[in-house]
Amino acid sequence: MKEIQNVDIIRVKGDILQREEDIVIVEYPFTLFIEDKEIITLLCSPSSLEYLALGFLYSEGFIDSLEDITKINIDKEKGICNIKLYNVNKLRDNLRGKRTITSGCGKGTLFYNVLDSFKSQKVENILPIEIEKIKLLVREFNRKSELFKDTGGVHSCALCNYDEILIFEEDIGRHNALDKVFGRALAENINTLDKIIFTSGRISSEILIKAAKRQVPIIVSRSAPTSLSIELGEELGISLIGFARGEKMNIYTNKKGGGFL
């Protein structure tokens, strides 16, 4: 399934109007059913759909590991993913929660009176890393993202160790891109405790909390963090770098006795 699509447009340049062919990014509705119950339709890029499903199930607390899943079946034509779980009671618990309304960009994945429970998920592990290493990884990350910068409107996300990018994913949504990365880490049994997350997107509280759930000690973004993500970074013990571009970057939070050297 293609991630981009040709469309006919009228291009306006000053006084000149011209019919042309252009490329737009595909937005693909992908509906998840758990035990035949419709859970959500993710509006996403149609790549790495199994990783997206896995990452979403983990992020939203439906599974704690791959072992929780009996069967996962994707129909790409119909945009449907059927998931069977070992522990169906857990599904009921999860759906009984306070989450009632789906929402778009900048809206809450979780409710903030739930936030306190996350504070127990403090990231204790420390990952000392030299700034020079980060710069090398930023360059590698930007190089990989270049194709997608051209088509416009795609977010990249990567999981790295000290030396290289281990997982790289894209999506029209920055949350989806992160879920794809974590879903693939689950599928390939890659520990995220001693890794770094790179993202092209803004770091909001939701992104930070997803990383905390996977105990990732460092997040690096090409964009800005929000006030809340900085506060949470301090509290949860996540080192946070923003505006990482070439030789420049801003360090917003840095763990004592570890983090960046």
Add this chain to the structure above:
Amino acid sequence: MKEIQNVDIIRVKGDILQREEDIVIVEYPFTLFIEDKEIITLLCSPSSLEYLALGFLYSEGFIDSLEDITKINIDKEKGICNIKLYNVNKLRDNLRGKRTITSGCGKGTLFYNVLDSFKSQKVENILPIEIEKIKLLVREFNRKSELFKDTGGVHSCALCNYDEILIFEEDIGRHNALDKVFGRALAENINTLDKIIFTSGRISSEILIKAAKRQVPIIVSRSAPTSLSIELGEELGISLIGFARGEKMNIYTNKKGGGFL
């Protein structure tokens, strides 16, 4: 309440690390309660909160007009909004729907088997407008957005007529910015049938559907549309311009017998 916040950062430029003060955008958790039931926490910029609440209630189908609301009470300190409705049965109907999980950027506000019901909301009204007028409005929109481009990571949204910007709102989320605009249009009883929406953000299907609900005939964006938003634009009869910057823009859909001249 401030929309930006000072933070201490370490700025890295090449080999130089320096402690500095920097500005980040505030992410504010704003929780809506309808009839004492917690509905959602919007992660937003703390401005125009009443408009945001109104626009959200309308977008998500909790109200059809201002008359549906008995009382709306905002506690800025606590980040809480209490809403009382005339018709409480409607709340129950709405919550009984299929929407079960909240979600972040690029994820679905609505489920795509619900999409068919939107197709009846075809936008019949036509708004013939000259491209030159659009260019003038683009310049005005960009001028207004400039302050926020500096702080990074804020979206702008505006409602315009042929000649000027009537409503201008910003938020860290492009959905919130649009909800603020529509909420204010509701509050001030401004008809949206013969208006244009300007947005700095990507036009996804969700943005398009929100505009269709308010019967807006034209959407102009500084960014890219997705494949699905173009398809829906054709079906729902919304003219769609993307990458509108200065003298350039791309026309993706244009209504026959009307739209752009």
